[in-house]
Amino acid sequence: MNAMIKLLAGIGVAGLLASGALAQDHSHHHNHANHTTLGAAEVRQDDSIYHLDANWQAHTGQELTLAQLQGQPVVISMIYGSCTTACPVLVNDARRVYEALPEAYQPYVKLVMVSFDEDRDTPAALAEYAAKYNLGDDTWLFLHGEDSDIRAMATMLGVRYRKRPDGDFDHSNLVTVLDTQGRIVQRTEGLNRPVDDAVKALMKVIDDNHLMHH
Amino acid sequence: MKYLVGVLAIAVSAQVLAEPVLVEGGQYVPVVVLDKELEQLTMPNFMLDAAPVTHAEYQTFVLAHPKWRRDTIPAIFHDGHYLKSWQTADSHAVDDADKAVTQVSWFAARAYCKAQGGRLPSLEEWEYASAQYRQQQGLTDHEYARMLFSWHTNPTTYAQLPLDPVAGKLNHMHDRVNEWVEDFQLLLTNGDDNDVLSGSCGDSARFMADFGEASYATFFRYQSRSNYRAQSTTSTLGFRCAYDVE
Numbered sequence: 001m002n003a004m005i006k007l008l009a010g011i012g013v014a015g016l017l018a019s020g021a022l023a024q025d026h027s028h029h030h031n032h033a034n035h036t037t038l039g040a041a042e043v044r045q046d047d048s049i050y051h052l053d054a055n056w057q058a059h060t061g062q063e064l065t066l067a068q069l070q071g072q073p074v075v076i077s078m079i080y081g082s083c084t085t086a087c088p089v090l091v092n093d094a095r096r097v098y099e100a101l102p103e104a105y106q107p108y109v110k111l112v113m114v115s116f117d118e119d120r121d122t123p124a125a126l127a128e129y130a131a132k133y134n135l136g137d138d139t140w141l142f143l144h145g146e147d148s149d150i151r152a153m154a155t156m157l158g159v160r161y162r163k164r165p166d167g168d169f170d171h172s173n174l175v176t177v178l179d180t181q182g183r184i185v186q187r188t189e190g191l192n193r194p195v196d197d198a199v200k201a202l203m204k205v206i207d208d209n210h211l212m213h214h
Numbered sequence: 215m216k217y218l219v220g221v222l223a224i225a226v227s228a229q230v231l232a233e234p235v236l237v238e239g240g241q242y243v244p245v246v247v248l249d250k251e252l253e254q255l256t257m258p259n260f261m262l263d264a265a266p267v268t269h270a271e272y273q274t275f276v277l278a279h280p281k282w283r284r285d286t287i288p289a290i291f292h293d294g295h296y297l298k299s300w301q302t303a304d305s306h307a308v309d310d311a312d313k314a315v316t317q318v319s320w321f322a323a324r325a326y327c328k329a330q331g332g333r334l335p336s337l338e339e340w341e342y343a344s345a346q347y348r349q350q351q352g353l354t355d356h357e358y359a360r361m362l363f364s365w366h367t368n369p370t371t372y373a374q375l376p377l378d379p380v381a382g383k384l385n386h387m388h389d390r391v392n393e394w395v396e397d398f399q400l401l402l403t404n405g406d407d408n409d410v411l412s413g414s415c416g417d418s419a420r421f422m423a424d425f426g427e428a429s430y431a432t433f434f435r436y437q438s439r440s441n442y443r444a445q446s447t448t449s450t451l452g453f454r455c456a457y458d459v460e
Contacts, residue, residue, distance in 0.1 A: 046289040148324070148333065151396060155320070155444040156290070160399045 049156040050182030054149035056114075059126035059142035066153075066182060073205040074110045074178040075198065078150075078159050078171065080117035081129045086173050089191045091133065093175050097198045098139065106139075108211045109202055114143045114153055116161055116169045158187070177201045180209050234261040234332075234457055235384060242342045245432040247423050257342045262335060263454035265379040265386050266314035266393060267326060269306035275326050276304055282322055291321040293445040312376040314391045314452040320444040323394045327455035334396040335456035337439070341432070347387040355428035361388050362431035366438075369450035391452035398439045 050066045057063055075094045079087035094111045101109065115121035121129075126142035129135075135142075145153070154161055154171075161171035177186040177198050186201035206212060239259045247253055276282050276297075283304060284297040298317050300306050306315075318326070320334075327333050335343070348358050365372050365388060372390055379385035422433055442451070 048288075048290065051288045051290055148328075148396075152321070152324070155399065162397065 045181040045183055048182035049153075049178065049184065052149070052152050052156060054145055054152065056143040056145045056149070057123045059123055059130050059140075059144075061123055061127075069110060069112070069178075070182060071180050072108055072110055072211070073180060073202050074112050074182075075175060075202070076112040076114065076157065076178060077175045078114045078116055078154055078157065078161070080115050080169055080171075081121045081125055082117070083168065086171070086191055088133070090173055090175060091135070093188070093192065093195070095135075097175065097177075097195045097202070100195045100199045101202060104212065105203055105206050108206050109139070110141060111139055112141045112143060114145065114150065116150055116154070116163070116171060118145065118147045118150060120167070157184070177205075179205045180211075233264060233381075234455070235264045235382060236260075236459070237262050237339070237343045237346060237384075242338070242345065243423065244338065244341060245423055245429045246436050253423065255338060255342075257338065259459040260335070260339055261332075261457035261459060262339070262343050262384065263332075263456075264382075264384060265377050266391055266452040266454050267323075268312055268377060269300075269315045270311040272315040272318065272326065273304070273306050275329055279325070279329060282325055287322070291445065292319040292447050293443065295447040295449075296322065298447070299449065313374060314377060314386070316373055316391055316449045316452050317447040318394075318451075318453065319447050320394050320398065320442070323453040324396075327453070330455055332455035332457040334394055334453060337395040337397050339456055340393065340395045343384060344387050344432075347384045350383055355426060358388070359427040359431040362434060365389065366434055373450045373452070391450055392435065392438055394442075394451065394453040395439070398442055399444075 050070060052066055055063055055065060075097050077090045077094055079090050081087075091113060094113070098106060098109060098111060115126060121142075121144055123144050126144055127136075130140060130142055153159075157174060157176050159172050159174050161169050163169055173189065173191050175188045175193075175198065176184055179185045185205065186198055188195070188198055237257075237260055239257045242255045242257050243253060244255060280286055284300065285303040287296055295317050296319060297303075297306075299310065301308065324334055353361070369392070375390060377386055377390065422429055442448075
């Protein structure tokens with residue numbers, strides 16, 4: 001099993017390194033407020049995970065609450081920076097979802113990675129992580145938070161985790177799609193899974209909310 | 215009238231008696247082992263409420279934090295039975311003032327503790343306190359196991375008993391309600407070797423340190439916890455808060 005995980009992780013890392021920057025042309029969507037800025041708004045949907053009112057710090061240094069992600073679909077997962085096994089695969093899985101979207105849909109999606117590791121994954125450390133894997137463009141958001149808020153987030157997403165005595169984390173591997181209101185619409189459990197369902201879910205959210213302008 | 219005064223006096227004193235107590239740190243061997251390599255934990259000092267939070271105390275919280283009224287709480291923070299036993303959205307049932315509050319979700323319990331300047335205890339903190347409580351009470355393994363099995367046989371009856379705390383020490387760790395802990399979603403297995411979402415009874419029993427009756431009784435409590443969801447609001451599940459020591 002371990003060998004399998006390591007193999008998968010190896011493929012994931014190779015994928016990250018090989019594909020370089022997310023070199024999509026973002027110039028055509030700068031006028032879409034739902035993507036380039038994160039407007040604050042009251043959370044209205046009763047079953048939205050955006051009811052969690054914690055403050056997060058992004059790898060960019062930006063402070064935000066989850067409610068500010070409203071208005072666009074989000075692919076969200078939880079990782080920690082010093083994790084070299086499952087986490088790079090999870091990041092790559094989010095990227096695979098993104099890249100499997102038709103190009104016209106891509107600008108409307110945010111990829112959010114929340115760290116388990118309050119101590120080590122400072123915003124600066126997360127910025128380094130993003131830079132190392134060429135995930136620095138504004139499609140990606142790496143979030144640093146406090147232990148208690150990380151716990152609440154994981155609980156909302158159904159991610160189980162535990163900090164080990166050696167400082168690393170046991171955690172479940174989950175990539176979740178949230179709609180524009182922060183409701184869970186699709187979850188993929190495991191590593192390196194097919195992305196079709198996540199892609200379909202994202203396209204539906206974008207279509208149903210008429211996010212694409214013509 | 216005399217009776218009423220008596221009830222009020224008990225209500226007030228119960229609240230004072232439930233003040234947090236110091237749980238002195240030390241070495242501790244968990245019954246359910248999560249790390250193959252590490253079987254003994256070193257626990258720091260912390261404070262723990264002497265008794266579970268009561269309906270009366272919870273009512274004070276709800277009045278100050280209307281977001282946590284049962285008619286305003288977002289659906290995502292509970293499973294539909296939040297404070298269902300209450301008479302109205304801002305008052306508990308008449309006879310319940312001194313009973314442990316139940317039908318509160320993990321989210322609600324955390325919000326309460328945060329408002330008191332505390333937090334939910336971690337699973338290890340709670341279990342460590344429970345072990346100390348057993349010593350304080352002079353409970354033999356057999357007495358402890360009998361108490362827990364008795365509780366599990368009829369938890370609703372126990373949950374309905376008023377609290378009767380003694381000042382300055384831990385009370386009612388095993389004979390009223392199960393209690394929320396911060397990390398109740400116990401990881402049953404280790405790392406990447408297993409898919410933790412599929413953990414079951416059989417999986418966790420492998421990690422018991424011994425199979426004596428006391429350990430088995432404790433294991434029951436772990437098992438109950440792993441059946442909860444953060445939204446759960448059962449009538450036998452309450453909580454107490456923990457506080458860091460400077």
